Amino acid sequence: MREEIISLLKKSCPAPLSGEVIAQHLGISRTAVWKNIHALQEKGYIITGSPRRGYLLQKIPDLLYPGELSEKLHTKVIAPGSSFIHHYHRVGSTNNVLKEMAEKGAPEGTVVVAELQETGRGRMGRNWSSPEGKGIYLSLLLRPPVSPQHTSPLTLLAAVAACCGISSVSSRFSPGIKWPNDLLIGGRKVCGILCEIKAEIDLVHYFVAGIGINVNMGPEDFPPELRQTATSLLLENEGAAVSRLGVAAGVLQHFDELYANYLEKGTDAVLPRWLEHNITLGRSVRIQGPGFSFAGTARELDDNGALVVESESGERKSFTAGEVIMK
Ligand code: BTN
Secondary structure: HHHHHHHHHHHHOOOOEOOHHHHHHHHOOHHHHHHHHHHHHHHOOEEEOOOOOOEEEEEEOEEEOHHHHHHOOOOOOOOHHHHEEEEEEEOOHHHHHHHHHOOOOOOOOOEEEEEEEEOOEEEEOEOOOOOOOEEEEEEEEEEEOOOHHHHHHHHHHHHHHHHHHHHHOOOOOOOOOEEEOOEEEEOOOEEEEEEEEEOOOOEEEEEEEEEEEEOOOHHHHHOOHOOOOOOOOOOOHHOOOOOOHHHHHHHHHHHHHOOOOHHHHHHHHHHHHHHHHOOOOEEEEEEEEEOOOEEEEEEEOOOOOEEEOOOOOOOOEEEEEEEEEEO
């Protein structure tokens, strides 16, 4: 009902719409219209009302409400309708919420977004700083009909989708991808991706891609230990706020298109796109993870998206996981 009222007010803009017209249109009483308008105001919509002219929508809040996000999408698999998008003000981790939904049979394309994560999770067991209303904390559910060993391109695909989504809101933003899926602007991290999978040896039950983007954080919104290494779109935009709705919709739209190509053509559809945004290959790197550390030059990605690093002595090793430190 509220989504319908918002939609009527948007269509009428910049002219106000009387409570009576809305009531007739939706088959409800004028009191019910008033109550819903009040609820929408509570949700952050700025709607002014005058007894003679009616209601006027002045401003849409930059919150990741399903109706607002969905209106910007033309997707086939990822959130093909607003009912696929689940919005929360506060969660522990959107990945955890979505994994629970996946266990209960949520369909492919389900999306969870939150305004605040209390225990946002990063790769390698790290935390993901998730202050309220400043970033995008988004997880999406895939059920790809491939064997688990063919899902590694999806982590690269998620990075390309995030990169394209961010670039789509302004030509000022041109992030690069540090293998496998960190997005950096000017050497500082603006987006991180945590992919989680539940699978049997030859069957994927579900794949969750969790995307965190620093959108409107000022320096004070980052914990002190991240201030030198993290950035946000606001900081890269001379302090001007950036539409979280626009960025989130851009990421979902690009994800949908890339995923359709991946399902049709496999890894071949992903790697060239990743390479367009790559800032890792050709660089001197150290790659490390639990129990290993290897230094050399990042040479190439193999057919599965593993990173091939060549040491000074010419020894070449492929890595399917790990943290890359660029020198
Ligand atoms: C990293 O670079 O370490 C990955 C960060 C991933 C953060 C996102 S925010 C949405 C989703 N929910 C989580 O708890 N983590 C991911």
